[in-house]
Amino acid sequence: MRNRRTALAIGLLLLVCGYLRLVVFPLEEADMGSQAVTEQEAEALREGRTATEEELLQGLIFAGEELPCDRPSGTFYLPVDMDEEDWETGTFLAEGGGVKVYLLDNPMEDEKQEAVRTGKSYRLLAVSEDVYREYAVVFSGLPIVTLDTDTGAEIRYDEIYGTLRFYEADSKKDWVTESVMSGHIRGGSSRLNPKKSYKITLYKKNQTGSGALRKNDVSFLGMRSDNEWLLYAMYSEDTKVRDKLSLDIWNESGALEIDGEGFYGYHMEYIEVFQNGEYWGIYGLMEPVDYKQLDLTGEGEAQPVEYLYKQKDAGVFELKGSWTEQTEEDFEILETYRAYLEGDDSDFKAEIGNLIDVDNALDVWLYLQAVIGMDNIERNIFYPTVWEDGQYRIRFMPWDMDYTWGNVHDFDAGNRTRFSEEILTMRIAWKLGDRLIQLDVDNAREKVKERWKELRETVYSDEWLTEHIDAYARQVVDSGAFSRDEALWVNGGHNDDYESLKELVLERMAFLDEQLTDPLAYLDLEEYVE
DSSP, X not given: OHHHHHHHHHHHHHHHHHHHHHHHSOOOOOOGGGGBOOHHHXXXXXXXXXXXXSOOOSOEEETTEEOOEEXXXXXXXXXXXXXXXXXXXXXXXXXXXXXXXXXXXXXGGSOHHHHHHHTOEEEEEEEOSSEEEEEEEEXXXXXXXXEEESSXXXXXXXXXXXXXXXXXXXXXXXXXXEEEEEEEEEOSGGGGSSSXXXXXXXXXXXXXXXXXXXEOOEEOTXXXXXXXXXXXXXXXXXXXXXXXXXXXXXXXXXXXXXXXSSOSSOOEEEEEEEETTEEEEEEEEEOOOSHHHHTOOOTTSSSSOOEEEEEXXXXXXXXXXXXXXXXXXXXXXXXXHHHHHHSOHHHHHHXXXXXXOHHHHHHHHHHHHHHTOXXXXXXXXXXXXXXXXXXXXXXXXEOOOOSOTTEEXXXXXXXXXXXXXXXXXXXXXXXXXXXXXXXTGGGHHHHHHHHHHHHHTTTTSHHXXXXXXXXXXXXXXXXXXXXXXXXXXXXXXXXXOHHHHHHHHHHHHHHHHHHTTSHHHHTTSOBOOO
């Protein structure tokens, strides 16, 4: 009996010691280096097995999730936190049984941030009982989105259903979001480019078991929670930063000056995209501009209804949103505005201030001068029309800012973009702003002068602009995404001379510092004509 008690005590003591050991000296999780083999060991693994071109790895697992794969090249992609110097902890596993994987190159021996920036490819050996095949692993510094359609067909103009997976880069805990999705190609002239932009709608299956789908609101990268998302291709914009720089300037300036519950801007974050098992390049994941973003009252909601117009081209407008029917009455406020804009000076000066938000319009005018928004003179402007103090009031919001900072249309070129040195010292002739200043509506000239001075201390300051260009450049270049996109879309625009971009941005600011001391005289400056 005494021996039994002694044995029990010893067993409990060993158990406690083992527990304390795990607490004080926890077991380290295996890292990728533990899977690295020497060439001699790799030869031993190949011996007795036959090389195959057949698909041996149905999937590659890391941190519990199947990784994106470019199947034509046999390359798997693992998004990692490129701000951290230490490699992510974990090992690669083959999906299913019967296949083991080994690394022929050891990432742990390399400097992580350099490997990510250069897009270094690490060889991976997959072996089964009688065959083997080599694959590759690449580490990306950006989040990744995969789009897999149910039929395997490429997303085109008609709605097609499938599955979307979003992979975070800076976490490996609950780091993948999956959703049923539908998608179609979106955009105007960008539809002609080989790399397409898409609109994606997210769904989840009805829990009742009926198989019906309902909308699935998800938040990505700190942006709004919603079921509709845009994937912006950035095909012809060579630096891949002009659009984001411009929209973030607006988000931090004009968008914040508009009273209301909605947000009169939109956000975009960089990602890489795979479609049906093929790498598709760098994209911008964007919030759409819609009634929800702007907090407008739509059809069938509490009255009076509010409107969201979009100018698509000179004299061409559309009413956004889901409408059962559009009538002439729905365009009445827009037509009234257009009549004043084209009418005589006395009517314009007397009435326009009652119809529009003048301060907002002046912000847009200043913004277009600053970013050189040539593509927003007679297109790519939203007109949110709100019911305020017993009447409708039109506000303005710019959109689609890739043709900025010196980039203009070139319809003879394959990528439809060219850089114009001349436009850097030209005026962007947005008619509404020009007339407000010309006729000095609501003290517009003094407002413009003071507003420009204020903005030059914040989002238009040299420091803000250079810091943000550097930050965006680091995302697209140091993530390895820029070089991968350039290798894939050889006829697209690619230019990583960000120092020159910073120089022209600061030159434009200095140019406007001089010109906007007299806004009326600025209107005599040569205007850009497409």
